Amino acid sequence: EIVLTQSPGTLSLSPGESATLSCRASESVSISSLAWYQQKPGHTPRLLIYGASNRATDIPDRFSGSGSGTDFTLTINRLEPEDFAVYYCQQYGSSPPMYTFGQGTRLEI
C-alpha cells in the first residue's frame, strides 16, 4: 500500500499570499496518477488537479500541480478568502487499486 504524507499539517497565510502544499509518496506513483482535492466543512471533496498537473473543470489557474515519482506539490497563488479549506492528495494508479489519501493540509487564515 502506498502511503502519502502531506506537509505541513496546517498552513497559516493571508489573502493575496501564495501557498505551497507538499505530498510525498512511500513509493513511486505510476503514470502521475495523483489528484488534489479541496474540502470545506460539510461538503464533498472538490477535485482540483488530476494527473499531477491537470486542472479540473472550472478550477482557476491560481491552482497548479506539479511533481512526479514520489514528490508532488500543489501551489495556490494569490490566495482568495474562499481558498481557506482542507486539501488532500490521493494516488489512484497503484496496482492492485488501493487508492490511498494523504492525511490532509489545513490552510487557514
Next chain:
Amino acid sequence: EVQLVESGGGLAQPGGSLRLSCATSGLTFTTYAMNWVRQAPGKGLEWLAYVSSSGTNRYYADSVRGRFTISKDDAKDSLILQMNRLRAEDTAVYYCAIIPYFWGQGTLVTVSS
C-alpha cells in the same frame, strides 16, 4: 451531467448490518470502475473499496476487508456497499466515487447502541 446519489445510511447497532446504494446517471455505468470512500467525523478521507468496470475484480482497505462487500448492479446502474459486523469506528459519511473525477454527496452512517 454525471450524478452519483448515495442512499441507505442511518443508525445501526454494533454488530449489525447496513446496505448502501449509489444511483448513477449521465454515464455508461458498465464502463466505469467505482469506489467507496468514507470520512469519520472530524477526520480525513479514507479509501475503502474498489470494483472494476466489469464487477469482476474487487479490492478493499484492511479496515473493512472481510466485513464489507462492494458490488455493481448493472441493471440499475447502481453501486452497492454491503456492510456487516459494524463497529463504532465505522461511523462516517460514506461517498461513492469514480476516482478522481466524480463524487456523490455522501450518506451518513452512525453505529451506536
